[in-house]
Structures are given as C-alpha cells and as structure tokens.
Amino acid sequence: MARIIKKELLNENVSRLTVDAPHIARAARPGQFVVIIPREDAERIPLTIADADVAKGTITIIFQIVGATTTVLDSLPEGAEIAHLLGPLGTPSHIAKLGTVVVIGGGVGIAEIYPAVKAHKAIGNEVITIIGARNKELLIYEKELTAYSSRLVVTTDDGSAGRKGFVSDELKDIIASGKKIAEVVAVGPVPMMRVCCETTKPHGIKTVVSLNPLMLDATGMCGVCRVTVGGQIKFACVEGPEFDGHQVDFAELTARLKGYKDVEKQAHDHVCRLLKGLEK
Amino acid sequence: MAEKKKRLHMQERTAAERVRDFQEVPLGYTPEEAMAEAKRCIQCKNPLCVKGCPVEVKIPEFIKLVAEGKFAEASRKIKETNALPAVCGRVCPQEEQCELKCILGVKGEPVAIGTLERFVADWEREHGKQEPRRSAAGSRVAVVGSGPAGLTCAGDLARLGYQVTIFESLHVTGGVLTYGIPEFRLPKKIVDLEVEYVKTLGVEVKTDMLIGNVYTIEELLKDYKAVFIGSGAGLPKFMGIPGENLDGVYSANEYLFRVNMMKAWKFPESLTPVKIGKRVAVVGGGNVAMDAARVSLRLGAAEVTILYRRTQEEMPARIEEIKRAREEGIVFKILTLPVAYHAAEKGWVKEAECLQMELGEPDASGRRRPVAIPHSEFRLPVDTVIVAIGNSPNPLIPMRTPALKTEKWGGVIVTAEGLTSLPSVYAGGDIVRGAATVISAMGDGKRAAKAIDRLLSPVKQ
Ligand SMILES: Cc1cc2nc3c(=O)[nH]c(=O)nc-3n(C[C@H](O)[C@H](O)[C@H](O)COP(=O)(O)OP(=O)(O)OC[C@H]3O[C@@H](n4cnc5c(N)ncnc54)[C@H](O)[C@@H]3O)c2cc1C
Ligand SMILES: Cc1cc2nc3c(=O)[nH]c(=O)nc-3n(C[C@H](O)[C@H](O)[C@H](O)COP(=O)(O)OP(=O)(O)OC[C@H]3O[C@@H](n4cnc5c(N)ncnc54)[C@H](O)[C@@H]3O)c2cc1C
Numbered sequence A: 001m002a003r004i005i006k007k008e009l010l011n012e013n014v015s016r017l018t019v020d021a022p023h024i025a026r027a028a029r030p031g032q033f034v035v036i037i038p039r040e041d042a043e044r045i046p047l048t049i050a051d052a053d054v055a056k057g058t059i060t061i062i063f064q065i066v067g068a069t070t071t072v073l074d075s076l077p078e079g080a081e082i083a084h085l086l087g088p089l090g091t092p093s094h095i096a097k098l099g100t101v102v103v104i105g106g107g108v109g110i111a112e113i114y115p116a117v118k119a120h121k122a123i124g125n126e127v128i129t130i131i132g133a134r135n136k137e138l139l140i141y142e143k144e145l146t147a148y149s150s151r152l153v154v155t156t157d158d159g160s161a162g163r164k165g166f167v168s169d170e171l172k173d174i175i176a177s178g179k180k181i182a183e184v185v186a187v188g189p190v191p192m193m194r195v196c197c198e199t200t201k202p203h204g205i206k207t208v209v210s211l212n213p214l215m216l217d218a219t220g221m222c223g224v225c226r227v228t229v230g231g232q233i234k235f236a237c238v239e240g241p242e243f244d245g246h247q248v249d250f251a252e253l254t255a256r257l258k259g260y261k262d263v264e265k266q267a268h269d270h271v272c273r274l275l276k277g278l279e280k
Numbered sequence B: 001m002a003e004k005k006k007r008l009h010m011q012e013r014t015a016a017e018r019v020r021d022f023q024e025v026p027l028g029y030t031p032e033e034a035m036a037e038a039k040r041c042i043q044c045k046n047p048l049c050v051k052g053c054p055v056e057v058k059i060p061e062f063i064k065l066v067a068e069g070k071f072a073e074a075s076r077k078i079k080e081t082n083a084l085p086a087v088c089g090r091v092c093p094q095e096e097q098c099e100l101k102c103i104l105g106v107k108g109e110p111v112a113i114g115t116l117e118r119f120v121a122d123w124e125r126e127h128g129k130q131e132p133r134r135s136a137a138g139s140r141v142a143v144v145g146s147g148p149a150g151l152t153c154a155g156d157l158a159r160l161g162y163q164v165t166i167f168e169s170l171h172v173t174g175g176v177l178t179y180g181i182p183e184f185r186l187p188k189k190i191v192d193l194e195v196e197y198v199k200t201l202g203v204e205v206k207t208d209m210l211i212g213n214v215y216t217i218e219e220l221l222k223d224y225k226a227v228f229i230g231s232g233a234g235l236p237k238f239m240g241i242p243g244e245n246l247d248g249v250y251s252a253n254e255y256l257f258r259v260n261m262m263k264a265w266k267f268p269e270s271l272t273p274v275k276i277g278k279r280v281a282v283v284g285g286g287n288v289a290m291d292a293a294r295v296s297l298r299l300g301a302a303e304v305t306i307l308y309r310r311t312q313e314e315m316p317a318r319i320e321e322i323k324r325a326r327e328e329g330i331v332f333k334i335l336t337l338p339v340a341y342h343a344a345e346k347g348w349v350k351e352a353e354c355l356q357m358e359l360g361e362p363d364a365s366g367r368r369r370p371v372a373i374p375h376s377e378f379r380l381p382v383d384t385v386i387v388a389i390g391n392s393p394n395p396l397i398p399m400r401t402p403a404l405k406t407e408k409w410g411g412v413i414v415t416a417e418g419l420t421s422l423p424s425v426y427a428g429g430d431i432v433r434g435a436a437t438v439i440s441a442m443g444d445g446k447r448a449a450k451a452i453d454r455l456l457s458p459v460k461q
C-alpha cells in the first residue's frame, strides 16, 4: 500500500501524484519507473518516476488519462491508498559529463524528462531542452524545466505557444547552427522519438530514447515488453526502457502497441460506467 | 499378499464436464479410499521411496498413520519436513521421484504416495487447526522470492528459530504456483493457504519488493545475517524465427500470467485483457505447453494444437497431463517445427509455417535428434500462437550483483550446500537449475536452510 499525499491536475488530461514510498524514493535514479496497480482488480501499469524526494520519502508520478487503469488511478483522491506500487524498475539512465545535451520531451513525455534534465545539469552538462505539445493547454512543466535548462524551447503543433511546429524542427535548426551536440535524449510518443532519431542519425549524434511497450510484470518474466534493438530481442522492463534510438525497430514497436486497442476500449467503458455508478 | 491389491486411482471429472471451466480435474480420495491405499504400503525397513523425495518426507510413517485413520497425526508427520504438502501432492512428478523408487513398483504399481499426501493435506485444511508458532528471536535472514524454493527455505529457518523476511517482487506470493500453474491443476486457494501456513511459522512477507533494484544483495547483508535467492526463472525463450514478435504471439509466461495472475478470464471486470483466437497453436512439449493448451480450450478456443518437434515419447510433460490434454481434445502435431509466422494485414498472426521432421541419430541428450524432411513445409492457419519452449533463470539479480558468479546460460553457480560465490548468500530452485520442478526447488530451499543454520549457529552442530 502507498498513500497519495498530494494530487494536482496539470491539465484536463494529465494528473500529478505525490506518493509516500520511502524505499522507492531512496533507490530511484533517472530513467527508472514504477508499476502501479491502483485497485486490486486493475492492470499493472508502468509510469516514470518523475521526481523523488529522499528526505520526505516521496515520489512523483505524472500520468495522462488514456484508458481504463489510468482512469481508475485518477479516481483516487488525496489520502487514498494505491493497492500496489513496485519500483524502482528498469535500468537507470547513463548520465556522464559530455558537453552539450539536448533533451526532448513530447506530450506527457515532457514530465518524464525532468529527472534527466536535472541530472545532466547537476553533472555539469549544458542542457538544451525542447518540449512540444499539440497546443498551449497541453503544455506542462515549463517552469520546472526552465530552472535546470541552459535554454528551453517550446513548440506547439498549432502555434498557440512558442514555435509553431514539431520538436524535431527545433532539433534540426540546432544541428544546422553547427552547435556541437554530444547526446540527444528523446522521450514521448513513438512517432516523435522516431523522427528525432531520423534527424540525428545522418549526423552521427548519439540519441537515447525511452521506449514504452506494453508491460505486465515489468520484472523480466513475461516477455510482452520485447523490442527489437540492433536486430536483437531486448526486454525493455529490465534492459531498458532506454535504448540507442538508432538501433530501435520503431515499426514493430508501433504494431505491438496496437495489439489490445479494441479490447482496451471495453475495459475503459466498463470502468467509466462503474465510476459513474459510484458517483450517483 | 497385501501388495497384490491394485492401486486405487483418484476419480476424475470427465473431459466433457471439465473443459469449459477452471475447476480442478482430479477429485482426490475419500477417507476410505485413502486408508485402503495406505494399507498397500508394506512399511519397508529401509524405505527406498524416501530416497526419491528431495524434501525427505517421512513416507512410511505418515502412510501408516493414514492406514490407521489418524489423519491429523499424518499431517503433522508430513509437515515436519514439507511445508507445502497440498501443492506437492498435486504437482510433484511423483512417477519420477518417490513413487519411482517404491518397492511395490518393481512388480506392480507403486503406492500412490502423492495422492495420499494430497489427501492428508486437504483433510487437514478442512478439519484441522493450524497451531500458531512461537515468534522467533534468532538472527535475521532474508529470502528473495516466494516460490517453492523461497517458501521452503523460509519455513525451515523459521522452525529453527530464525527471524525470516521474504521479499517478493510481484503483488502476490507463490511464484510459478500462482502465476504459472493454472487453477484447474492447482487451485490458488490452496497455494494461498500454504503460504498462510508458512506465515504462521513466523515468516514475514513483503510483496512489491524487487531485490536488486529496491535493495541490492549487498544492502540486504547489512540488515540480515544471510540471504537466500530463490528468484526463479524469468526471460521466456523465443526461437528467433521471423514473425515471432507479431501480435497474437505470446510467450507462455505472458499468456499464463494474464490469465492466472491478472484474472484476464474475468475481463473486463478485471482490467487486464487476454485475446484468444479460435485456432491456437502451442509450441513445446512440457508441462507449460500442456497448461497453456488446456487454458486456451477453457477460454473458448475451438481448436488447440500442440506443435512439438520430436514425438510424444520425448515430451518432458508429465504423462498424466499429456493424457488429460488428449482426453480434452487437444490436437498433437508431433514431429512439427514452426519456422516462421505470417500476419494478416492488421499485423495479427494468421499462419504458422512449419516443417515436418523425422527422428535421426541420438544427440547429446541421448534422445534422437529431429531432422527436417526436405520440402515438407506447410502452413497451419492460426490466430494465436503460444511459445512454450522454456525460460532462462531470472537475470535481474545477477545483473545487479556483478560479484555473483553465473553459468554462461545464466544459472547462479552454487556449491553442494547451495552457497553462491558471495559469502552468506545462498541460492536454489530455477535460478540455479533453469526451469526445473517444484520439488527440486523445495529440496534446494531445504538444503540451503540447513547450511544457513550451520553458518549462523555453529554451536548447535
Ligand atoms: C516504462 C514506461 C514508462 C511510462 N511512463 C509514463 C508516464 O510517466 N506517464 C504516462 O502518462 N504514461 C507513461 N507510460 C505509458 C502508460 O503506461 C500507459 O499510458 C498506461 O499503461 C495506459 O493504461 P490504461 O489502462 O489507462 O490504458 P489502456 O487501456 O491500456 O490503453 C489506452 C490506450 O493507450 C495505449 N497504450 C497503452 N499502453 C501504452 C504504452 N505503454 N505507451 C503508449 N501507449 C500505450 C493503448 O494502445 C490504447 O490506445 C509509460 C510506459 C512505459 C512502458
Ligand atoms: C506453467 C508451468 C507449469 C509447471 N508445472 C509443473 C509441475 O506440474 N510440476 C512441477 O514440479 N513443476 C512444474 N513447473 C515448474 C515449477 O513451477 C518451477 O520449477 C518452480 O516453481 C521453481 O520454483 P522457484 O521457487 O525456484 O521459483 P518461482 O516459482 O519462479 O518463484 C520465484 C519467485 O521469485 C520472485 N522474484 C523474482 N525475482 C525477484 C527479485 N529480484 N526480488 C524479489 N522477488 C523476485 C518471483 O516473482 C517469483 O514469485 C511448472 C512451471 C510452469 C511455468
């Protein structure tokens, strides 16, 4: 059991929870995640550890409400107990003093890059952060990220905030400016990560992506999280979730993410009916 | 002579009755049947059966008590050495363990030791009262994993007076007993009760704790005098053939985990889905393959086919499970090797491309090697494929513990008493052996508990 200490809505579809979990806060490193089962009958879902406070013994998770289990999680109020919380999971990011690092976050991935931005800054790298969303309303974490970035660039698809366009447009411009980039980190929807990799590959700039395949146990037992990297099967929950983006088979990942789409809708409808029933 | 009496076999539910539900297949003995079967045992002075049991159940002693109708005493006798008798009585490969050695087996059928053990454990559950134990005050020992290896090691140490904490990474206990072996072979209620029994011995269980990530083994050693690693098998094996990552191709672990652990058969009331098509192919010939096939049938598949590259004789599954699978209508395509899977437009698997095999010369394992018959390829229409060709030892703890020595194939290296390359750190079960059996995992747990006791209480010896 883990208690929700604080709950905030970052926008209409994204919530932030601060959860009491001292043993996870102590051990968490950037790039790692937790598995949450909000209620006994719910799924095991993976969520990135967006921040950890060792002194207070808390971790922060930020999630987008997309389906049944995230809906259930969002229905829990402050003070409620999460049925199960397991972590930290996965292999931590490799953070080293490199020079200039460009960290890119898209959608809810914006919150997921926060630990990496902080860690690269702390080790002495110059951090250029690019964040992108469909529109102004969906932008999150601008203030938090600015505090640790040498430069922060905002892009929106419709131009309602920052530059109109995609994060990759900004990345292209930085590369074109001749700036020496040691590493790019890209976290967000699969198409975004794929485009970032396509952008950096011709220039030989190392690009780390954080993959989000379906997961079940997330401890290396079931194999549902398998991804093909450099022609080999990797289990993202233990060997990842971060991989060298130039080696990742994105087409396969996209196909495997769709496997359950139809039935997930059924679960979502079921949960919505249930939650509405409870409210009445 | 008494031993001429025929062995009494348990009653079973008929195939037609059982294939659409998850209730247990065999029905167990009645008290009268148990006493009659127990009387077949000739109470050997030098009982060979015990030599076949990795956890040294006092077989003639408990069987004598059953013959006398003293079931509570029989239960106590078994539990002196075996904390999980209701599980062992169901899933031990008795025909290769205790019953293989039973003297009656030389001329006729061995005593039904496993069934008797199951009867006693079930009787105890329904009638007996489990006496709570004293709380322990001895040294603290950490056990990683709550599968049969970890539970046995923890139970034995608690009985010896140690303060034991089990760390389990999943949200429920039992390891493969819970997430792997299906309900109709091993009801989860029984596993839960066996775990409860271990808890009454004074063992503390912490779930949602992934050792290696939450605490390293080195960190555990600061708070605990010894550590036992029973983290079991992980990483399902794949064949590395084209199409294996298509949608609709599961590892058996994923498939069974969704069904047994996450209760996907209750979807959408339970939120984890499983998709099962009309035509299911299961690749492999072990217990895991039989389980996956029989689960598929129960989830409504119209046709379930086992693809195995050798013949039924070489299948590693227990004979009685193969028999039950056949009775239930599972199709066995032996001497068949899948070489690729093909997808429909939407990316979902549609066909398994297979080769027909024949048996050639014996290979290193002594079994005749399957060789492909030229130009024998054919395509089997499928909409679900379940790959059940085994698992490697769970790599996480070795990954996070560089000083822990492992074999090339991933097994943790241990001495005869279960000690790893790290002082005070022991290991056993599938993490050491690769995919093995419940009873060998329990034997390892028991052996390590003895060694830990020798390490921590040298004066007693
Ligand atoms: C390592 C890792 C870290 C993650 N971190 C975060 C995070 O910090 N914040 C966050 O909001 N989400 C994160 N995700 C994604 C999150 O796990 C999924 O959104 C969640 O599982 C959806 O569950 P659901 O039951 O609500 O929706 P479902 O009903 O399961 O899915 C709803 C829709 O989302 C899609 N979907 C399901 N799982 C994923 C996935 N893993 N990635 C992309 N799409 C998916 C489905 O195809 C479907 O269309 C992470 C995923 C991984 C693997
Ligand atoms: C479907 C199936 C059917 C089978 N049928 C039979 C049968 O009929 N008869 C038979 O004898 N055998 C059978 N087996 C094999 C048998 O179940 C295993 O050999 C046995 O369970 C191994 O026991 P174990 O304790 O070593 O590991 P497991 O049972 O695998 O338990 C290991 C436990 O450790 C936990 N763990 C792993 N890593 C960590 C970590 N880092 N930190 C904390 N916890 C961790 C896991 O979550 C798990 O709960 C079957 C196996 C399967 C999969």
Ligand code: SF4
Pocket (backbone or CB within 6 Å): B052, B053, B054, B055, B056, B057, B059, B082, B088, B089, B092, B094, B097, B098, B099, B113, B114, B117, B439
């Ligand atoms: S535990 Fe297994 S091997 Fe030992 S007596 Fe019981 S059934 Fe036989």
Ligand code: SF4
Pocket (backbone or CB within 6 Å): B040, B041, B042, B043, B044, B047, B048, B049, B050, B059, B060, B101, B102, B103, B104, B111, B113
């Ligand atoms: S070997 Fe057979 S007959 Fe002899 S004691 Fe054991 S079970 Fe009884």
Ligand code: FES
Pocket (backbone or CB within 6 Å): A214, A215, A216, A217, A218, A219, A220, A221, A222, A223, A224, A225, A226, A235, A236, A237, A238
């Ligand atoms: S999620 Fe099961 S092996 Fe990775």
